Amino acid sequence: xxxxxxxxxxxxxxxxxxxxxxxxxxxxxxxxxxxxxxxxxxxxxxxxxxxxxxxxxxxxxxxxxxxxxxxxxxxxxxxxxxxxxxxxxxxxxxxxxxxxxxxxxxxxxxxxxxxxxxxxxxxxxxxxxxxxxxxxxxxxxxxxxxxxxxxxxxxxxxxxxxxxxxxxxxxxxxxxxxxxxxxxxxxxxxxxxxxxxxxxxxxxxxxxxxxxxxxxxxxxxxxxxxxxxxxxxxxxxxxxxxxxxxxxxxxxxxxxxxxxxxxxxxxxxxxxxxxxx
Amino acid sequence: xxxxxxxxxxxxxxxxxxxxxxxxxxxxxxxxxxxxxxxxxxxxxxxxxxxxxxxxxxxxxxxxxxxxxxxxxxxxxxxxxxxxxxxxxxxxxxxxxxxxxxxxxxxxx
Amino acid sequence: xxxxxxxxxxxxxxxxxxxxxxxxxxxxxxxxxxxxxxxxxxxxxxxxxxxxxxxxxxxxxxxxxxxxxxxxxxxxxxxxxxxxxxxxxxxxxxxxxxxxxxxxxxxxxxxxxxxxxxxxxxxxxxxxxxxxxxxxxxxx
Numbered sequence: 399x400x401x402x403x404x405x406x407x408x409x410x411x412x413x414x415x416x417x418x419x420x421x422x423x424x425x426x427x428x429x430x431x432x433x434x435x436x437x438x439x440x441x442x443x444x445x446x447x448x449x450x451x452x453x454x455x456x457x458x459x460x461x462x463x464x465x466x467x468x469x470x471x472x473x474x475x476x477x478x479x480x481x482x483x484x485x486x487x488x489x490x491x492x493x494x495x496x497x498x499x500x501x502x503x504x505x506x507x508x509x510x511x512x513x514x515x516x517x518x519x520x521x522x523x524x525x526x527x528x529x530x531x532x533x534x535x536x537x538x539x540x541x542x543x544x545x546x547x548x549x550x551x552x553x554x555x556x557x558x559x560x561x562x563x564x565x566x567x568x569x570x571x572x573x574x575x576x577x578x579x580x581x582x583x584x585x586x587x588x589x590x591x592x593x594x595x596x597x598x599x600x601x602x603x604x605x606x607x608x609x610x611x612x613x614x615x616x617x618x619x620x621x622x623x624x625x626x627x628x629x630x631x632x633x634x635x636x637x638x639x640x641x642x643x644x645x646x647x648x649x650x651x652x653x654x655x656x657x658x659x660x661x662x663x664x665x666x667x668x669x670x671x672x673x674x675x
Numbered sequence: 676x677x678x679x680x681x682x683x684x685x686x687x688x689x690x691x692x693x694x695x696x697x698x699x700x701x702x703x704x705x706x707x708x709x710x711x712x713x714x715x716x717x718x719x720x721x722x723x724x725x726x727x728x729x730x731x732x733x734x735x736x737x738x739x740x741x742x743x744x745x746x747x748x749x750x751x752x753x754x755x756x757x758x759x760x761x762x763x764x765x766x767x768x769x770x771x772x773x774x775x776x777x778x779x780x781x782x783x784x
Numbered sequence: 785x786x787x788x789x790x791x792x793x794x795x796x797x798x799x800x801x802x803x804x805x806x807x808x809x810x811x812x813x814x815x816x817x818x819x820x821x822x823x824x825x826x827x828x829x830x831x832x833x834x835x836x837x838x839x840x841x842x843x844x845x846x847x848x849x850x851x852x853x854x855x856x857x858x859x860x861x862x863x864x865x866x867x868x869x870x871x872x873x874x875x876x877x878x879x880x881x882x883x884x885x886x887x888x889x890x891x892x893x894x895x896x897x898x899x900x901x902x903x904x905x906x907x908x909x910x911x912x913x914x915x916x917x918x919x920x921x922x923x924x
Contacts, residue, residue: 455842456838456840456842457838458838458842458848459842459843461848462848467683467685467699467701468699470701470748470750470846472683473681473683473701473702473703473748474703476681476683477679477681477703543679604918604919605918605919621842621843621845621846622843622845623845624746624747624748624845624846625747675842675843695881695882696881708890710867730877730879731879734877734878734879735875735877735878735879735880736876736877736879736880737874737875737876737877737880737885738875738877739872739873739874739875739885740872740873740875741872742868742870742871742872743868743890744863744866744868744870744871744872744889744890744891745871745872745887745888745889745890746845746846746847746887746888746889746890747845747846749887749888750886750887750888751885751886751887752850752885752886752887753874753880753884753885753886754880754881754882754884755879755880755881756879756880756881
């Protein structure tokens with residue numbers, strides 16, 4: 399507890415120097431207002447307010463997301479558009495052959511991931527199901543350039559819509575599993591997701607301004623690797639930083655965690671493709 | 676040809692004669708700097724876009740000499756004066772000899 | 785006294801100090817060389833040239849900068865602390881308007897970013913900005 403308070407004290411000094419990055423900024427993208435802060439809901443009792451990762455970034459990084467040309471992620475959305483129209487696989491189809499207008503996907507990303515017959519279904523699963531079962535094409539790797547381009551394109555259709563993930567009824571068991579993972583310490587550094595993203599969001603960890611770890615903007619363009627990053631790819635990176643053996647991308651643990659995390663962001667608007675550190 | 680290179684440009688569709696307009700360009704390219712090392716500790720050779728030019732109706736707007744310190748997915752914003760209807764031509768030159776081009780028309784009414 | 789640990793440490797420190805002192809001119813000259821090549825040895829002075837760069841870079845991989853110099857025919861950008869200081873040179877053509885350019889650059893560490901403009905009248909202007917570059921805490 400003392401260590402946390404020490405970090406908080408020095409963090410306040412550092413935050414002052416971080417050019418106005420903070421919880422009070424408002425985001426508007428291409429004239430569309432986004433909800434970047436919203437009251438927490440009953441299922442996240444340890445949070446009063448839910449903040450988008452956008453508010454924790456510097457002015458310059460925030461500005462990159464406010465315009466669809468400044469946003470470097472959009473060159474990958476363009477690639478997604480090309481892929482969407484491209485015929486691939488034994489059946490001679492493209493995504494467009496069945497899903498004529500990608501705009502019809504509006505609302506999908508806002509309610510992902512889903513639970514069907516007890517299994518979490520992520521957007522990547524849906525894409526690969528189509529590819530393997532209806533296009534006769536190979537599945538794409540979970541965090542590959544092709545997959546993130548398509549999930550960015552589909553996610554973009556829900557931009558500005560509030561995240562609304564179902565986590566009760568059929569989804570409750572997986573949600574519980576994800577919640578347990580969120581609060582379980584792992585790795586040589588013996589840290590859980592909550593240690594940083596619930597107990598210390600807004601504080602600095604060395605030179606990083608900690609966010610709440612929300613997923614409403616994924617896949618996200620990270621300045622760090624200059625490309626789109628998937629949700630599971632980000633989980634993997636975080637686990638590596640804690641010196642833990644990461645779970646498998648697309649595996650049960652990350653899917654349960656994805657569901658739980660998505661629910662923590664209920665009420666924020668989808669920002670895909672966001673720009674982050 | 677480097678893999679997956681895709682240009683993206685933003686030019687207003689119309690302008691008044693003599694207007695100054697802002698042009699934004701981006702191209703997806705890894706810009707391998709030549710400083711990184713691979714798993715065995717060997718330096719990964721430099722492979723970047725080394726020059727970017729923009730012309731309007733055959734006349735130069737800007738000609739940028741690019742070094743490895745330009746970020747992945749090189750972005751340039753600059754302006755141009757538009758005297759008449761015409762075409763902006765954008766060209767990127769790759770270390771590996773490839774040349775990437777795109778063009779945008781602008782109508783001056 | 786002989787080779788005590790204390791003596792070794794003192795000797796090491798002085799050697800380091802000397803090396804650093806001699807090191808600074810070596811590093812500076814790479815930048816000076818670029819500038820001398822660009823100006824032909826002429827002086828570059830302060831003027832209307834402006835360089836806009838963040839005080840703290842969120843990530844050294846992608847640092848947005850803008851440089852402008854009304855009346856310039858070209859502007860060269862250098863990163864004094866990078867392994868290779870050259871960043872880019874904007875050469876403005878007849879259809880250029882405001883003689884300014886924005887781009888995104890890589891900075892290896894906290895350093896000065898330097899802009900030198902060659903003016904249409906043959907004179908030279910310069911300005912610089914210090915950008916703090918941090919190593920991330922977690923960042924995956």
